[in-house]
Amino acid sequence: MGCLGICQAGAYPLHVLCCLLLTYLLNQLDRYILAIVIQPLAQDIQFGERSCLPRENAKQSGASCRNASSQDRCVSLLNENKTQSCQWNYDGSGWEYQVIAGPVFILIYTFTGIFIGFVADTVNRKNFLSASLFLWSLMTLLMGFVKRYWHLLILRFGQGISEAGCTPFAVSLIMDYFPKELRGSAMGFYNWGIYAGYSLSYAVGNYVTRANILGQGWRWSFILSAIPGFIVSVTVLLTVRESPPVKINDDEPKPRVSHRQSIGQKVLHGLRPFTRPSLLLLCAAGSVRNAGGYVWAYNAQLYFNLYHSDADVGRWLSWIPLVGGCIGALSGGFVSDQLVKRSGMYARAWVLVFSQVLAAPFVAGALLLNPPSCFLLLIPANILGSFLYLLTLIVMRWHQELVSAEESRPLLESDSLRGRLTPEGEARKYS
Template sequence: MEEECMVDESGVKEMVPTPEKAAGDFSIVKRSKAWYMVALMSLCYGIGELSHFLVGTTSRAMSQDLEYGDQSCLRNSSIPEQLGGENTTCSDYLEQETCDNVLTNLTNGSSFCQWDYNGMGIEYQILAGPSFILAFSIGGLLIGALADRYNRVVILATSTIVFSACTVVMGTAQEVWQLIFLRFGVAFGESACQPVSASLVMSLFPQSLHGAALGLVNWGIYFGYGLSYVVGNYIPPLDILGQGWRWAYYLSGIPGFLFAALLLLTTSDPRSLAASKKDDALPLEAEQSSKKDTEIESKSICNTAWINLSYFLHPFVILLCLGACFRHTAGFSWAYNSQLYFDYYYPGTDVGIWLFSVSIVGGSSGILIGGAVSDRIVKRTGLHARAWVLAASQTIASPFAAGVLLLPPPYCFASLLIAYLFAEMWFGVLFAILIELVPASACSFVIAVFFFVMNNVGGNVPVIITPISKTMGYRETLLLFYPGFFLISAALFGIMGIALRKSNIGRKNSQSVVQKCES
């Protein structure tokens, strides 16, 4: 995309990408090629999210092998479940001595229950949340800044190779600290997916298609998240080559290398194509003049990190980020604890296919519908309509999210499907709002800062679920953090919609939020 910081005759630089420029960029890359790039970005994101959430679905197997985390009374997997009877629940036994003597007479001297590592505890919470978020946040800032200046396709492909390699190597870990260290690499690599993809979408598509294109990119989130339940539940029991859970990581990392190769070999950064066409059209004198203008422009305060950061500090962006923090905390609270929740309250339930299907159908449908609906509404009523879509979707999702925790299987999965269908409308719509509030020249950087704040809150707050659950109960704590935070985020998004409607942005378009800056 051409530089958005344009100089007019009065010497004023306008930091706003116009619809004509967006449409012009769209013509640089053919429509079919643009959607192909979006599909590849979605697949890369999906493999990254598979690696991200795989620790939650393999936590129990890893903790029992590497011996870390909390211990509790679990069902002995070597004893047929029917021998225990319908009323035997191992989690009811809170002491090791009583746990190891449950129905020993009925199982030839072996206890129906056993005291073992359950996959929970502070070590797991650190592995799942803070260790990932720390590197993810730092990587997002660095890569977001680089993506505004360098080839975005190369950056995304390289980052995909990084998190894929770290995922494969996680399968060789012998200590929990090695898992944490390698998870840093997974997080750092995956941190490129959202800012780089959003920036590329802005270059590839006109404003009217931002929501739909971002929805397809973010479909990878639900594909990877859902796939983590299949891989985590069904690959370790196969015990391939006697390595149990380790093959889940080997198989999860390999596809990323293929997708990275396809990115490098079959796609190009549209910004580079635009610059190349512009350079080819310039005579020597004009080219030299253009280079001088570029040097002057690069020194301009409009391109400094401070100016880019100022766009993040706009009240509308801050309010949007606050709502996103609560919504992200709710999502992570369930994502990091869903497998453990069913293992604890409904042991023996085959949740792999259920959670995979619900995540793919509900999550991906929700995000695609959210993007398409908001694109249509925004044409008629303005940008504030996207914020109202966010508020309405989270409000409707909240009671169904509560049903997930209050209903037994399989009814809880039906409730989860409906909750996902509405709750997951948020992600593509959220970033469609964000990229319309900031100029394209600062897009990747602002998204990276936005992600830094959102993920540090959303990814780290769920750590307190463990200590709180010991006071008020595991299910009760999840009710507070999952459907409860949906409602809080809905209220904040609603306020955002009202504020946008009362402003020029709500009545016109996102360009009015960006002020002109003196050269």
């Protein structure tokens, strides 16, 4: 069932889903805007590595400047008018940037997200989601006023904590607002926020910085990225209900963890599906793939700034992740659904494997070729790479249902339920 099928859930669930999509879009925009403006930011507050960079409006090519390995050699390079064409300046690279892009954000984001995942069903989700959005928008806004590196470090830490509240609360709401047969489409629609927010960060970070509003350059990229978050936060708080007005009744009862259980019991219950080797392998593979994705996302702009300084990065990457990601999310679900009809649920895992293997040569080509070829190769890379998110969630959900069925055997007709959850049963469901 395509994404248009979510309209069958009604106008209000669709409104809620659009609010969640906007929240996720802003989550990705505010997360990655730092990576887009890192070079002018580093030059302004002075941190990181220095290298030879072309001056603005200089006719000397970026390649000539890049070949200068020392400051003396850099400033001695002249253009045809006998004026300096290169400058020795902060380029945005170095361990200081990698710390705020990686550990300071990702580690706290990961561990906070795990904790929030365990309590997401026991608190008022829409209030916490609204508060999370408001807080990370505030952190993003304040980044536009930093004067020192340690200011940025603290705000990035706060951004990681607050952004961790987005997906756990949003997914929990989607599970309540949409019946089982529409949840895959609803999740696919929600995941568009990844590609839209990431693409928008390139548009805002490049063109707003270039516009140099009020002489503040990169600072307005943070400010303009943050302002919509306050509006959407209030909208979520005032218009989204904690529970749907009409209760969703699935065909099959779902055993739920009692809210009276201790945190330790909930942790053990949540870890139960991970006793399966297949799920552990899936998580390990997903971790490696996501690590590569984060490395690319936080260094793509910097890479093109340093090695293809004449290229207009915003012109290409403001739409390629959006178009490629959306096509991949739709086609990945369709292709895997067709294979499930023939081969069962394990077919989704094979689609995951082959899509990531096929994407690798295109990503490598993007690093080896010059513009515009390197950008064009990112289109198939994004299409194939985006298969990962939705299919991984579906496969993990299937494992969770298998474990839940085993735990509920005394209460449910387990033989019948397992017949529907096994690969063969899954295939029969689509036939």
